[in-house]
Amino acid sequence: MVGLSIVPPVALSAVFYGRYVKNITRKVQDTLAAATQVAEERIGNVRTVRAFGSEAREVQRYRARAEEVLQMTYRESFARGVFFGLTGLSGNIIILSVLYYGGGLVTDSALTVGQLSSFLLYAAYVGIALGGLSSFYSEMNRGLGASTRLFQLMDRKPGMPMSGGIQLPPESFRGEVNFSGVDFAYPTRPDTAIFKGLNLSVPAGSVVAVVGSSGSGKSTIGSLLLRLYDPQAGEVTVDGMPLTQLDPTWLSALDAESENLVQAALERLMEGRTVIIIAHRLSTIKNASQIAVLDKGVVVELGSYSQLMALPGGMFRKLVERQTITS
Numbered sequence: 001m002v003g004l005s006i007v008p009p010v011a012l013s014a015v016f017y018g019r020y021v022k023n024i025t026r027k028v029q030d031t032l033a034a035a036t037q038v039a040e041e042r043i044g045n046v047r048t049v050r051a052f053g054s055e056a057r058e059v060q061r062y063r064a065r066a067e068e069v070l071q072m073t074y075r076e077s078f079a080r081g082v083f084f085g086l087t088g089l090s091g092n093i094i095i096l097s098v099l100y101y102g103g104g105l106v107t108d109s110a111l112t113v114g115q116l117s118s119f120l121l122y123a124a125y126v127g128i129a130l131g132g133l134s135s136f137y138s139e140m141n142r143g144l145g146a147s148t149r150l151f152q153l154m155d156r157k158p159g160m161p162m163s164g165g166i167q168l169p170p171e172s173f174r175g176e177v178n179f180s181g182v183d184f185a186y187p188t189r190p191d192t193a194i195f196k197g198l199n200l201s202v203p204a205g206s207v208v209a210v211v212g213s214s215g216s217g218k219s220t221i222g223s224l225l226l227r228l229y230d231p232q233a234g235e236v237t238v239d240g241m242p243l244t245q246l247d248p249t250w251l252s253a254l255d256a257e258s259e260n261l262v263q264a265a266l267e268r269l270m271e272g273r274t275v276i277i278i279a280h281r282l283s284t285i286k287n288a289s290q291i292a293v294l295d296k297g298v299v300v301e302l303g304s305y306s307q308l309m310a311l312p313g314g315m316f317r318k319l320v321e322r323q324t325i326t327s
Helices: 004-044 046-051 055-107 113-155 218-225 259-269 305-309 315-326
Strands: 177-184 195-202 207-212 233-238 275-278 290-295 298-303
Touching: 004 046, 004 055, 004 113, 046 055, 055 113, 177 218, 195 298, 207 218, 207 315, 218 275, 290 305, 290 315, 298 305, 298 315, 305 315
Parallel strands: 207 275, 207 290
Antiparallel strands: 177 195, 177 233, 290 298
């Protein structure tokens, strides 16, 4: 009983230490990931860093991240040293207390020296086993803390399903595309709206070219059609069916090797098909049935090439004239 009296407080401290190690290990992993991200981005774009003469600033930024990792590991090492130091001290206190109490029993002839020695030997074996168990408990909590982020990623559910949904039968597919009141902003820039109530209709079998200045949302239309993103408001429909209800595998896209190959293929196959062209080149959009001009996320002009060129001061006309002068 004398030797076991110190076990409950040591066991209680082991529980608190295990929780602390689990939390601090998770924080160390998160901080280390942030430092690694900074290093990877700066090294991968070292030409840009050198072009702006930002070497010292970026080194300082990485040093700050590395310092955070160092401070976290200091805290973990301090807690580890305190815990194992206390467990070692507790073991020595148990041995000393047993020797003191057992020595009194030997003096009173209630216990022999051999019995006391045997008890101490067995107690030492038990202490070594308990020490190994506490070390295992500590390492287990460290592993749990380090793997928490991994388990979170493994359990994460995609915002958009990877499969499942409606597949339109090829024999009845027409290819009419409609953007109805679409509001959209990229997740990384939620405060910057790309589309505000975008309305665009692409009749089945027509060729519609989408033009506009940089940042007007031309590429975003393609991303929404491929369902790389979902709009925050409004909907995109194909033959009257919302894209959110269609099977993503059915919407798989094929990237062309070059714009010239795409244009050559479209010129052969565009008859009776719905084609949306997103490009700046005059040769690509000149023969389109309609041209939609985007500006600040809305369609400001819509018509054929000749109709838009006939508009004095029109945005499309300015884009064409600017391209012609540049060429």
